[in-house]
Amino acid sequence: MPPQISASMQKDGVAVLALSGDWSIDAELPDLAKIRAFLSREQPKRACLMAEDLGSWDSALLTFLIRLSQILEQLGIERDDRTLPKGVLGMIALSQAVPERQDAIRNQTPNDFLTLVGEHAIWLQQDFFRLADFIGEICIAFGRLLRGKSRMRWSDVMTHIQECGPNALPIISLIGILMGMILAFVGAVQLKVFGAQLLIADLVGLGMAREMGAMMTSILMAGRTGSAFAAELGSMTVNDEIDALKTSGFSPIEFLVLPRILAMFITIPFLCLFADILGIFGGSIVAAALFDVSIPEYLQQLNTRMRPIDLEVGIGKCAVFGILVAVAGCFRGLQCQRNAASVGLATTSAVVTGIVFIVVSDAVMTMMITALDLLKR
Amino acid sequence: MTNQALTFAASGTRSSTETGEPHIEVSNLTMAYDGFVIQTGMNFKVRRGEIFIIMGPSGCGKSTLLRHLIGIKAPSSGSVRFDGLDLWGVDHETRDSLLLRMGILYQSGALWSSMTLAENIALPLSAHTRLSKKEVAELVSFKLSLVGLSGFEDYYPAEISGGMQKRAALARAIALDPEILFFDEPSSGLDPISAGRLDELIVHLTESLGSTAVVVTHDLASILEIGTNSIYLDIETKSILAEGPPGDLLEISSSQNVRDFLSRGQGQKTRKTPPEHHQP
Numbered sequence: 001m002p003p004q005i006s007a008s009m010q011k012d013g014v015a016v017l018a019l020s021g022d023w024s025i026d027a028e029l030p031d032l033a034k035i036r037a038f039l040s041r042e043q044p045k046r047a048c049l050m051a052e053d054l055g056s057w058d059s060a061l062l063t064f065l066i067r068l069s070q071i072l073e074q075l076g077i078e079r080d081d082r083t084l085p086k087g088v089l090g091m092i093a094l095s096q097a098v099p100e101r102q103d104a105i106r107n108q109t110p111n112d113f114l115t116l117v118g119e120h121a122i123w124l125q126q127d128f129f130r131l132a133d134f135i136g137e138i139c140i141a142f143g144r145l146l147r148g149k150s151r152m153r154w155s156d157v158m159t160h161i162q163e164c165g166p167n168a169l170p171i172i173s174l175i176g177i178l179m180g181m182i183l184a185f186v187g188a189v190q191l192k193v194f195g196a197q198l199l200i201a202d203l204v205g206l207g208m209a210r211e212m213g214a215m216m217t218s219i220l221m222a223g224r225t226g227s228a229f230a231a232e233l234g235s236m237t238v239n240d241e242i243d244a245l246k247t248s249g250f251s252p253i254e255f256l257v258l259p260r261i262l263a264m265f266i267t268i269p270f271l272c273l274f275a276d277i278l279g280i281f282g283g284s285i286v287a288a289a290l291f292d293v294s295i296p297e298y299l300q301q302l303n304t305r306m307r308p309i310d311l312e313v314g315i316g317k318c319a320v321f322g323i324l325v326a327v328a329g330c331f332r333g334l335q336c337q338r339n340a341a342s343v344g345l346a347t348t349s350a351v352v353t354g355i356v357f358i359v360v361s362d363a364v365m366t367m368m369i370t371a372l373d374l375l376k377r
Numbered sequence: 378m379t380n381q382a383l384t385f386a387a388s389g390t391r392s393s394t395e396t397g398e399p400h401i402e403v404s405n406l407t408m409a410y411d412g413f414v415i416q417t418g419m420n421f422k423v424r425r426g427e428i429f430i431i432m433g434p435s436g437c438g439k440s441t442l443l444r445h446l447i448g449i450k451a452p453s454s455g456s457v458r459f460d461g462l463d464l465w466g467v468d469h470e471t472r473d474s475l476l477l478r479m480g481i482l483y484q485s486g487a488l489w490s491s492m493t494l495a496e497n498i499a500l501p502l503s504a505h506t507r508l509s510k511k512e513v514a515e516l517v518s519f520k521l522s523l524v525g526l527s528g529f530e531d532y533y534p535a536e537i538s539g540g541m542q543k544r545a546a547l548a549r550a551i552a553l554d555p556e557i558l559f560f561d562e563p564s565s566g567l568d569p570i571s572a573g574r575l576d577e578l579i580v581h582l583t584e585s586l587g588s589t590a591v592v593v594t595h596d597l598a599s600i601l602e603i604g605t606n607s608i609y610l611d612i613e614t615k616s617i618l619a620e621g622p623p624g625d626l627l628e629i630s631s632s633q634n635v636r637d638f639l640s641r642g643q644g645q646k647t648r649k650t651p652p653e654h655h656q657p
């Protein structure tokens with residue numbers, strides 16, 4: 001039987017609100033607006049809630065009765081609920097036992113577009129200042145390291161070098177070789193039109209050495225290692241391990257951040273060089289297999305076109321990217337709140353921040369290299 | 378527990394009225410997060426040698442107060458003085474040296490998960506003392522033996538049980554023989570027997586080391602058995618509702634809330650009966 005409430009007036013000016021049927025959260029509840037209209041029209045002094053025909057009930061009845069009580073209170077009508085089941089009265093009393101803490105209610109800001117843009121802009125500004133603070137702390141910690149006052153453990157640096165370097169080789173190899181093959185194939189299709197397949201070597205060699213090797217390696221490291229840094233430090237924050245470090249007299253920057261940045265700075269140039277070599281190798285396979293450019297021809301062309309500065313520029317850029325990826329990972333990890341969801345957010349944010357840093361710094365460095373004519377022939 | 382703990386309380390030798398000068402002094406402390414005030418106008422002293430309990434209902438700010446006392450969170454206003462030195466008024470190096478005189482057992486243990494138990498305990502020893510590696514190793518074994526974990530030196534925190542992690546964290550907390558030990562919900566997540574043993578260990582260690590202990594807890598058994606002095610933080614008035622030895626507060630506190638808390642609601646006048654769920 002569906003939940004129902006019927007309203008009637010007695011001669012003595014008392015309204016009788018009779019509840020009947022089975023009140024369940026699955027069922028459609030009666031419209032309270034009709035009850036409000038009835039009570040407003042009749043203006044009884046007292047409303048008597050009757051539950052003689054009430055079947056089974058759950059929280060649906062309780063929330064309905066609480067809303068009904070609020071209406072009665074607004075209309076100044078006395079409530080008589082003595083006939084309600086003991087359980088219902090007990091549950092309602094329990095829900096009202098602790099009054100609402102007014103100071104705990106958060107101010108709801110309007111959700112319009114301009115407000116959201118404004119809030120995001122403020123957040124970005126604060127985030128920028130926090131990042132500046134963080135970089136400042138890293139500089140101070142690095143200064144202490146140079147003066148031999150740091151508590152950084154070199155064993156931690158070695159552990160992270162193993163993690164950032166050799167352990168990353170398989171994925172760097174795979175992506176490096178594929179990147180070289182793709183560059184060669186896409187370029188060669190166009191070059192073949194002009195009979196200039198031999199220039200595949202220039203395209204792949206210069207492309208990988210100057211830009212693609214560094215970019216690809218650092219983006220991979222942002223996804224692989226930057227996120228791992230954020231997750232590690234985030235989990236440590238959740239487990240109070242960072243606080244334990246602080247209260248044991250260790251700076252998290254010196255103890256956790258510096259080893260990671262140094263490890264990344266030391267390993268990423270080698271990874272970049274490795275990716276460059278494998279990319280060039282991948283290009284040579286495509287050139288030899290599909291475009292009739294033998295490997296000796298390919299290498300000869302490469303030798304005439306590539307200069308050490310091309311590799312140096314790429315590797316130098318990659319070292320900067322590596323530092324930025326490690327900074328982004330550690331920054332987001334230490335920003336983590338004390339809950340599991342926040343670790344996930346920190347990890348995602350570390351990758352996004354790392355990639356933004358890579359792209360922005362690449363643009364800046366490319367402009368600087370152009371301005372300094374470093375690649376001029 | 379612990380006849381020993383009960384004896385301490387009963388004999389009064391560790392009672393707050395007879396212990397020494399203030400070790401920690403909190404004056405007009407206001408704690409807030411993002412403008413939301415948690416507690417305000419807090420004034421209390423922790424005297425040397427006390428086992429000082431910070432108690433109160435969930436969400437009243439006990440752990441936040443602890444974070445203020447151990448120098449992790451700065452007060453919104455007011456001061457926390459450690460042996461007369463304002464923890465947030467001194468320079469960074471002085472604060473670090475003050476913190477080294479404290480040992481902290483975190484609620485989660487907070488052992489560094491990438492290190493073995495021995496490395497966890499050895500780290501503060503090798504960083505802050507001039508001991509040789511051999512001496513550090515001996516001390517590590519000694520500290521682990523104090524908490525009943527001899528032989529577990531090479532285990533990682535993830536390889537041992539929660540109770541063992543707590544004890545290992547306690548061994549790390551006492552690594553530098555601190556003057557004051559802080560415990561954040563030491564018995565949380567432990568079965569009653571392990572919790573009782575940990576309480577016993579806390580009393581033993583603070584007695585033997587001559588340390589002061591500050592314990593944040595709402596575990597009644599711990600409060601009444603090991604506490605020599607206490608404060609009760611009230612969630613509604615956002616202030617300290619009562620201060621004194623827990624046993625005395627249970628008997629004679631003028632606050633109904635405090636008596637209810639310490640008697641698990643048995644003294645509550647308007648006790649709610651659990652509602653029945655009606656299914657005709």
